[in-house]
Amino acid sequence: MPVARPDSGETRVIAHLDLDCFYVQVEQRKRPELRGKPVAVVQFNPWKGGGLIAVSYEARKCGVLRCMRGDDAKKMCPDIELVQVPTAHGHANVNYYRDAGTEDGENAMTAGEWLCQSNVPRCDALLACGALIVAELRAAVLAETQFTCSAGIGHNKMLAKLTSSMHKPAQQTLIPSSYVPTLLATIPLKKIGHLGGKLGKSLTEDLGVKTPGDLIQFSKLKLQELYGVNTGNWLWDVARGKNGDEVKAKVLPKSISCGKTFAGRTALTNMTSVMYWLGEMCDELQEKLDIDLEVHNRKAKLLVFHAAVQLRGGNPQPGKKFPSKSCPIRYGKEKILADARILFERGLRDFCPVNKSLSPVKGSSNSKCEWAVTALSIGAGGISTIPTGVNSITSFFAAPPRSPEANLSASSPVSPTMCRMPSSDDLEGMAGFLSDGVTKDEECGTLISCSSGERPSCRNLFHSDDDANPDFDVKCTPSFGCIGSPVRQKSSLELSRDHEIPRGCIANPCSSLDGALIQCSPVEDHLSVHCRVETDSHTCAVVSIDSHPVDISLGMKYEATLNPCALGIETEEKASGVVHSHLARSSSKPLAENVNPPSSAGGHGSLVAKATSSPKLKDLWQRNVLKRPSGSWEYRQDEIDEEVLAELPAEIQKELLDSMKRNRAVRPVKRSNIGHFFPSSSK
DNA sequence: CATTGTGTAAAT
């Protein structure tokens, strides 16, 4: 069947979704009286009121910026509410509640209006279709989580990311191809990903380039000469709003680390305090590793140590940095601590002037060489799935890694094998896969990819907290095609629950709930939190609670039905217990990696929690998750709201309807399945 | 003294 393709190479529709000042929204949901107010979330730090890590839009109007100190924010905006990240604070006042971000921009057009203009090219009409879907998706996110998000819709990742932040909060922006040159000539260069640092600066200094559009005057050759072939080509594309990056799956972290800084007078100047803090961090690291082992069945291979150290006395060579050190990792708090100490001392020997070579006397000061540690960090790298089958036998008999000291003299240790990086072949397979309209996440948002005539699909939201772009002020004009707020805002009206989805270090105990049911189903990537749970049989299970309607609190009793599919067991099993701690890692992974073997008692694995709340939400859940064989959050064309469909021009409506018929005829039953995650096997 | 703490990826 002949489909008219635009002659431009770019036919993709990519959307980028981004939660608005996410930490603030979490606090506001917990304390509704904070809604509509200037609020900032501060990271714990007694110095000058802590550092701001998220700022509400009301507070931004006063000029409050992320990364200011709490005290300064208070000066600029005396009414600001500063909420501490890790502290549990619980006065639940029922005050007025104002939903943020419901107001549309004055001159914003609806997607339908914009689409009905006569001069809209076909490729941009596709964008508008995507925009309608994204508006629905955002409304669904709001309904399920109470969080607003913003979105950008464009022909590639770069444009989608760029525009997602243009009309925050709670709005979305579509970037038609015709507007790209104007936009690129308008915005600061640093708004483009990877140009926010030194490369962007040198571009401005070397070439006087202030906007991405300024780059267009330089030949590909010139850019290649100055910045290398790869970067040169990339820059040449940037100038034209082109970007070939594919929407890739969010994968599990490949490393886990802990770090702390000791600024100014808090710097550590003796071995005792260094060992104290290293001990804390090693404990924390080991706990994270335990969790990763339980949840993902993975182990790390490498221990990496880094510190920032100042030399006080002697001859502090300017510019010399404390070296990073690494060694094979040995699991266990004490072992990690012992090895970290060795790595630290090894670094000190390299770092300190030779003539002052020191071997710090245990537990005493470092009188021989006056150093001050201003930062410590330890990490575990080379994390990969534990080998199974035959390999597990060999690894069972393999000698565990020795301490780094032992390694000095002994034969070479087992060398850590890093995770294989995707090759270009992989990426090619992925490209075909993606053009089928399957969605994959990236680290800071959800990207939705759909191509003409295919069923657009999307998967759930992943959080990001980057919307600090106060200087980013592009006006919304009709020709720009700004498409205002959630189309289906109404779907949030009947929500009156008080659920909580903590994330990251916001792991406060949540408000109570009764009768929460934890139901098992395969986990996809979501905004999520893991809870360690004690089952009746004293087995530790780790539960991954998803971004679905759910209330979780520490100490909460739960009942769980363990999904045979997710756990690799034959029949359904029951488990119950108490939520025991919040963990601070969001997770996302292909379904297959989520399968854990059952343990001897009770079993453990990743579960999805589901609360029995309002009928409306229950319906949402059932429609969007339970019926999906893979648990993915797929959007079916024939489930697009009729009102949304009606907004489209007749021509597009017809095309959508036809394509639905085709899909039904060709694939009567099949929806998304996990085969999509394995492009290499299908191609 | 003071943009923390994490994490990825590529260069060297």
Next chain:
DNA sequence: TATTTACAC
């Protein structure tokens, strides 16, 4: 390979 550097959120 080990370490450093750059970048992002």
